[in-house]
Amino acid sequence: MSDIDSPPASALQRTDRAVFDLIEQEKGRQRLTIRLIPSENYTSRAVMAATGSVLTNKYSEGYPSKRYYQGQEYIDQIETLACERAKQLFGAEHANVQPYSGSPANQAVYMALLRPGGLVMGLSLPQGGHLTHGWDVNFSAHYYRSVQYGVDPETGRLDYDQIRKTALAHRPRLIFAGATAYPRIIDFAAFGRIAKEVGAYFAADISHISGLVATGEHPHPFPHADVITTTTHKLLRGPRGGIILCRKELASKIDRAVFPGLQGGPHNHVTAAIAVALAEAATPAYREYCARVVQNAQTLAQALLDRGFDLVSGGTDNHLLLIDLRNLNLGGRPFAAALERAGVVCNYNMVPADTGTPKNPSGVRMGTPAVTSRGMGPAEMMQIAEWIDRVARHPEDEAALAAIRKEVAETCRQFPCPGLDVD
Ligand SMILES: Cc1ncc(COP(=O)(O)O)c(C=O)c1O
Structure with a gap:
């Protein structure tokens, strides 16, 4: 994937190489990871302009x-x-x-x-x-x-x-x-x-x-x-x-x-x-996007339930889901860190009646706005659930996490990011 034309970016490259390089690295991260933080998204090129x-x-x-x-x-x-x-x-x-x-x-x-x-x-x-x-x-x-x-x-x-x-x-x-x-x-x-x-x-x-x-x-x-x-x-x-x-x-x-x-x-x-x-x-395309965000969240939720994950409230009506990890004996924080090493980025979160603390809670929170903006659909949600499941089974096996990260990057390459790769 290559960047679409961006004159301000080349000015930045000339005047401040350090900041430019960090932004380029962040672009790479946004391209090659599965972004499941429900409050994040990809804005259009027009919004960035x-x-x-x-x-x-x-x-x-x-x-x-x-x-x-x-x-x-x-x-x-x-x-x-x-x-x-x-x-x-x-x-x-x-x-x-x-x-x-x-x-x-x-x-x-x-x-x-x-x-x-x-x-x-x-x-x-x-x-x-x-x-x-x-x-x-x-x-x-x-x-x-x-x-x-x-x-x-x-x-x-x-x-x-x-x-x-x-x-x-x-x-x-x-x-x-x-x-x-x-x-x-x-x-x-x-x-x-x-x-x-x-x-x-x-x-x-x-x-x-x-x-x-x-x-x-x-x-x-x-x-x-x-x-x-x-x-x-x-x-x-x-x-x-x-x-x-x-x-x-x-x-x-x-x-x-x-x-x-x-x-x-x-x-x-x-x-x-x-x-x-x-x-x-206000466009029909955005209305369709929002409908797909919910469908994707529900597909991901069902696929996780089928694999034995415990979801707060048993599922979702919106763009996000909360996994209560206590039945798997996993902490939210180490699990989110293991997922990140595998290229799947979410955040640790408290769950209702949590026995943990805000800094070490029992859950993780995931959402589908960003992956849906990339055009991912039900098949990718099933794949993401499978990666999450594999990480849950081997959260400390760095070779297994690295193998998943490679698969994640391969899938991500097939889905251009709005604002970075397409308008
Ligand atoms: C429900 C709700 N209200 C307000 C905010 C605050 O937004 P900001 O982080 O832009 O201050 C957030 C951010 O996560 C939110 O989830």
Whole structure:
């Protein structure tokens, strides 16, 4: 495989050989390994072109037509375009595309809707939630109070009766739904009812599943949620960034929280790339892609179940799966490391009712967005399951891992990477 033409890359090669070489090595890694981290993907060449554009040279604190710097005639149009595309794709009344990433987007929601010390309720990190949903090492539990809900230890699924009871007992002012490691459909309508009953704002963080929501593969948080947040770089296949969507009534609170509340100048190069990714996500090809992501995850899940792996909740409805390794007597961390030596890259993860620790948990998390972007399908998912199984049987046999790595690289060579090898 050879790189498609990239003039900025050759300028980098001339001016900074060290950085150029490291990027080239990273390209090789992305090409020749099976990338199963569910929050990663391959962006298109167009998204990368916008990210690497002259827009990085421009300051534009404020919002379109309300800036604190001159020279905004094109920047305003770019940001407006990104907002309009976000509103269209997600059926939202208002969009803010300036958050630097997913965590800052969530931070802005807190700043807009809660007073310092106000009570937030979110899914706990060890049970699949995100740090910013009130986990104790995060700002969301330092500057706010937090009560956490979990999943049913038997089923691995959200238990909405239990969530309602927790909400009634604690009366949070803000409820977060959404997850970083939850393989099932989230009932946003149920969260909306609970939030209404206790008088809380309801924020849906769809960072992981925004593509599934946009394409109708999964239920939409609107009209149940007051606010939706999402990263733009996971399934959505954009640059690293964040978006907040909300009803008109909350628009100025949200906007003021992002700027000047938390941030200065927006990253205009990222805003442009978000606009490009949103246009790509509105195409039939992207809808088909998202459907294939789920099919691939389900094929991989079934193939792993058939080989004796224990999956949290017994399978998946989305793009990711969580393997509980306790029945195999393997730790999540050493298993993820052995898989990486075999060319299969995932991440170690807590599982519900984990007996391990965050640094040494009992599970691994895997997802299909990146491999599906390369055009891999059911046959490759079966093959990947077989590699994972072989690694599980011989996690310390370096010759066996090296042999798998060779097979992985051969398969990867047949599937060009978007952005690297094809547009
Ligand atoms: C559900 C969820 N929300 C927010 C984030 C934060 O995104 P970022 O890492 O861009 O700050 C993540 C990232 O993994 C996530 O999974």
